[in-house]
Amino acid sequence: MTDAKPLDGEDRDGVNRLYRLYAGWLTRRLCAEVGADAADDVVQETYLRAAPHSAEIRHPKAFLLRIARNLLKDEARRDARRRDAPATRDPADSQAASQFDEVLLGQVVRGMPPLYRDVFVLNRFRGMTYAEIARTLGVSPKTVEWRMARALEYCASRLDL
Structure with a gap:
């Protein structure tokens, strides 16, 4: 994922100190934007990226954010590329995949x-609500x-979901 170099003792201490001081703050800050689970992942990746620079950081909150x-x-950007990628496929392929999905769902x-x-x-x-279904089925x-x-x-x- 990242090109982080191995940390020597001093760098490791710097990252540990940074993490203890600011991980909670950064997680809370990101939770509002992306949710708790995604925020935890982003915080971890942030510290991986910050690790090689931990000794030279002057404004840690700004740097980490x-x-x-x-x-x-x-x-x-990656999500946008993934969403746009199917548009470049051959329409016949996506139609065949759609038909396969319909047949599979029908079998299930x-x-x-x-x-x-x-x-x-x-x-x-049929688009019925639970209340309508309840009345229909008694x-x-x-x-x-x-x-x-x-x-x-x-x-x-x-469907192995």
């Missing part, structure tokens, strides 16, 4: 136990929720 924001920008839904399948089909393909909305959760678990297990 700049690295973190650059990492977020890099990730946003047909193999689903009927109690789960009814709720899944009514919600996902069950409680909680039962519909439970069956839908099981239907989604079933799909995920069969």
